[in-house]
Amino acid sequence: MPAPERIPSRGLTEAGLKTLLAQGELTVLGQVRGASNAVLYCTVAYEGEERPCVYKPVAGEQPLWDFPDGTLAQREVAAYELSEATGWGLVPPTVLREGPYGEGMCQLWIEADETAEESAADGGGVHGLPPLLGLVEDEEPGDGWKAVGFAEVGEGKTALLVHADDPRLRRLAVLDAVINNGDRKGGHLLPAPGGRLFGIDHGVTFNADDKLRTLLWGWAGEPLTAEAVEVLDALSAALEPGAALATRLGELITVVELDALRERVSGLRKSGRHPQPSGEWPAIPWPPV
Structure with missing residues (x-):
């Protein structure tokens, strides 16, 4: 499977970007309006490198009755880790770190094309x-x-x-099914320069119950691509107890949620098809944008 083109980083590798996000000095420039939780637009600087980023402090999260454990910030990082394990690179580099308002998620800012x-x-x-x-x-x-x-x-x-009917969106639909994304809105899709597509805002993911709500139902019930099947096979092995990915995710989501993640991957591999709406939960997020 060919690796996707990496994020234009002006000389920084993916590991370098993560180091910058995790260890750099955060400077808050303003707040992104319209979000239900605190979203701060910042710069992060480290050893002569500086990039724009988003910082979402845990202190600014609104409680959710159906996500009583962990934090939205942890789920955002878990979504990034899972995305990287697919090899598709669909989520911008994301880390968990301390910031001006306490622990939170820090993610590379992606300028839309x-x-x-x-x-x-x-x-x-x-x-x-x-x-x-x-x-x-x-x-x-x-x-x-x-x-x-x-x-x-x-x-x-x-x-x-x-x-x-775009292969980039189809990959994202598979990722959303795996992480059980409860909020795939249109505004969470970022076409980037160079033809890359990113998905953002993954705070309501990894629930043990079926919460999949998305605008990407166009392939519902259709066979998965050979590429997707290959990725799911690799994820299944990477999620085995003791594997590096499973260990890392165990630091970010609960044991029950990790088991449910394994079951979703197994279910997709057995069915060989994109999931369909369950009928037990609104299939499309509101508002859709």
């Missing part, structure tokens, strides 16, 4: 949504698109919500 944003504004998608998503008036998606479901668009009208 401005040309992709312009494409959305010019008709390549829906303004306010990544160009990988769209709304169409027809009852069926066009070529190159997958249907998610119908959405109200005002004045009693509905439109078909679609996402691109």
Whole structure:
């Protein structure tokens, strides 16, 4: 399986970026508005290197009744570790560290591709949504698109919500199924320069109960790709008790959640198909953006 192109790092390796995030000096520049928990935009500097980043202190998290154990910050880091184990590199470098407001998650800031944003504004998608998503008036998606479901668009009208039939999104759909992502919104998809796609905001993941809520249902019930099957086989081995990944995740999520993670991987390998909505939990997050 070919390795994805790494994050443009101006000379820093993935390990170097993690060292920068973990040991660098954090300077808070402002707050990202509109989030339900504290999200601080910062710079992090270490040994002459400086990068923008996001810092989410645990002290700024709102309690969630269905996630009583651990912290959202720990789950964000666990999602990064799992993403790295797939070899797909779908989550920006993320660490757990002390900061100006206590322990929290620190993640490399990814600038969205401005040309992709312009494409959305010019008709390549829906303004306010990544160009990988769209709304169409027809009852069926066009070529190159997958249907998610119908959405109200005002004045009693509905439109078909679609996402691109894109291998990057399909990889992310597999990752979300594995980590049991309860909040895959359109705003959590970041097309980056160079053709990379990142997913962010993974605080509500790894629940032992089925919580999968996503805009990426277009492949529901379809066979997994050969690449995805290969990745799931590798994850199964990496999650065996005593393996490095299992040990690391055991520091971030509960024993019950780790067992449930193993069961999800096993279930996907046995079915060989993308999961379908369970019907016991809202399938699409709200608001979808």
